[in-house]
Amino acid sequence: MKHFLKLFLSILLFSFFTSCNDRLEGDAIESINAVKIDSIKIVNSIMDVYTTQTIKTYSNYAQTCEGFYGYDYLHTDQFEREVFSYKFKTENTCGDEQVRASQINFRPQEPGIYTFKFWTGKDATGENTYLEEQIEVN
DSSP: OHHHHHHHHHHHHHHHHSOOOOOOTTOSEEEEEEEOOOEEEESOSEEOTTOOEEEEEEEEEETTTEEEEEEEEEEEETTEEEEEEEEEEESSOOOOEEEEEEEEEEOOSSOEEEEEEEEEEEOTTSOEEEEEEEEEEO
16 A cells, blocks of 8 residues: 555656646747827717726737737826726637727716827837817716
């Protein structure tokens, strides 16, 4: 019995220290960059305090190698928000571009007119450009 227990523990220890690599080839992230927001969809331009509204943003991504990474959601003023979207790029071979949607949940806690500035890239002089939308909160 003691011999069997030692054998079992040694097999268990061996399997613990040797692990399988379940990572798929090509899924390692190479870079993260800002991606311009081409369009947005706001269902209601007037809403109530403490309610939640989903704001969808649309950007172009290359198939099989790029995807949505996250947002920078900056409170630049009491009622002003700047929104930057980011994409990741993997080692996979890229395909054609396609439009994908991502979303932000907006839940205001005080009434006012909120201005959203969605980053659309840079102009010829290198200045940031924005698509602006307003939401009135009662």
